[in-house]
Amino acid sequence: MASGLKLSPPWVTYWKKLEALFNGDPDITVGQLYDLEDRKEIWIHVTDEKKYRALVNLLPTYPNFGNVKVKNVIKFNGASQDTFQDLKDLFVDNPRVQEIKEVTDFAHTPHLFINFKPEVVQFANDDTSDYYGLYSGLTADIAKEVFDMSYNGAHFSTAPIEGTKENVNKPLGEWP
Numbered sequence: 001m002a003s004g005l006k007l008s009p010p011w012v013t014y015w016k017k018l019e020a021l022f023n024g025d026p027d028i029t030v031g032q033l034y035d036l037e038d039r040k041e042i043w044i045h046v047t048d049e050k051k052y053r054a055l056v057n058l059l060p061t062y063p064n065f066g067n068v069k070v071k072n073v074i075k076f077n078g079a080s081q082d083t084f085q086d087l088k089d090l091f092v093d094n095p096r097v098q099e100i101k102e103v104t105d106f107a108h109t110p111h112l113f114i115n116f117k118p119e120v121v122q123f124a125n126d127d128t129s130d131y132y133g134l135y136s137g138l139t140a141d142i143a144k145e146v147f148d149m150s151y152n153g154a155h156f157s158t159a160p161i162e163g164t165k166e167n168v169n170k171p172l173g174e175w176p
Helices: 010-022 049-058 083-091 139-146
Strands: 028-035 040-046 070-073 097-104 110-116 120-124 134-138 154-158
Touching: 010 028, 010 040, 010 070, 010 120, 010 134, 010 139, 040 049, 049 083, 083 097, 083 110, 083 154, 110 139, 134 139, 139 154
Parallel strands: 040 070, 110 154
Antiparallel strands: 028 040, 097 110, 120 134
């Protein structure tokens, strides 16, 4: 096990997940985690209006960490009713995204899939279950944890690795 590890609270891991999810996006910068007297705050700076609106509507203002109050600081005076469009706008230039697909299933229900590249994201996290103290996870799993996915029909997934069996590679609606 790596020496010098200290345990990080879950809101620090959440902040690092936000950083990892949007690392490389030219329009989104995740700022520092501020430790104020009565709460923690994560400041997220967005230069694209559509992505700004999408984050306001999709990212929980107060993620749940028990009795510790954590606030995502994002301000916008509008509100969108189109979750699919917000997700498309939010992830359109993200280098971790392979493709964004909107499909309809056999019951004519619309679904939106944000398909992330099949890669592992790692960052230092004082994780005592990891020899090097790292957090390691798929981008799609990080997105599922960061966003409140109670939105009907929106899904985060990992794109298949090249050479995967043909049947697994078929999108929804083309299954045998």
